[in-house]
Amino acid sequence: GDSVTQMEGPVTLSEEAFLTINCTYTATGYPSLFWYVQYPGEGLQLLLKATKADDKGSNKGFEATYRKETTSFHLEKGSVQVSDSAVYFCALGGTGNQFYFGTGTSLTVIP
Amino acid sequence: EAQVTQNPRYLITVTGKKLTVTCSQNMNHEYMSWYRQDPGLGLRQIYYSMNVEVTDKGDVPEGYKVSRKEKRNFPLILESPSPNQTSLYFCASSHRAAGDTQYFGPGTRLTVL
Numbered sequence: 001g002d003s004v005t006q007m008e009g010p011v012t013l014s015e016e017a018f019l020t021i022n023c024t025y026t027a028t029g030y031p032s033l034f035w036y037v038q039y040p041g042e043g044l045q046l047l048l049k050a051t052k053a054d055d056k057g058s059n060k061g062f063e064a065t066y067r068k069e070t071t072s073f074h075l076e077k078g079s080v081q082v083s084d085s086a087v088y089f090c091a092l093g094g095t096g097n098q099f100y101f102g103t104g105t106s107l108t109v110i111p
Numbered sequence: 112e113a114q115v116t117q118n119p120r121y122l123i124t125v126t127g128k129k130l131t132v133t134c135s136q137n138m139n140h141e142y143m144s145w146y147r148q149d150p151g152l153g154l155r156q157i158y159y160s161m162n163v164e165v166t167d168k169g170d171v172p173e174g175y176k177v178s179r180k181e182k183r184n185f186p187l188i189l190e191s192p193s194p195n196q197t198s199l200y201f202c203a204s205s206h207r208a209a210g211d212t213q214y215f216g217p218g219t220r221l222t223v224l
Binding site: 031091093100 | 167170209
């Protein structure tokens, strides 16, 4: 069945460092791919999405490109801030109408 | 304001005592779903609904029931809760399907003693 595999955490970075969180997926058909973010004590918010191959989602300086050839949707940000400290989830909206999350990657950014 | 609401936000109960967690959305969304979040496991889908009177199992449906009698509401029912159902639960909705952006409620933290 469909699934998402996400880079294990936790990740600790200094402010202004480059961030990459790896995400790969397994799916039949052509799923939509998402990154959600969960700030401490809060629910999940959509960070960005891509609905077809080669689409690039972007928001708040974060980017991810839907790569069908490598079945990947890695999250990147060029310069992280303390306010980016959160848990990041890669997710897949399958053509079978189920929704799958990765296990989450906790990011801490230190000043 | 467009939103998904859940109640209660926190609940402590005992094994075997039936409970219902309510979920409501005001966006006229067709797709609604429930997830549980556990450390190291991420979020796992319990049940989802494509529309009124249409529900289907997700990855972890055992011990849960749902109903979708109205478009806006999607309650989660635990008929006989057990300690392994202690978790953080999220309700979500989207326009039509799993491929659309999911909008999440604030979560319900359930403890079963």
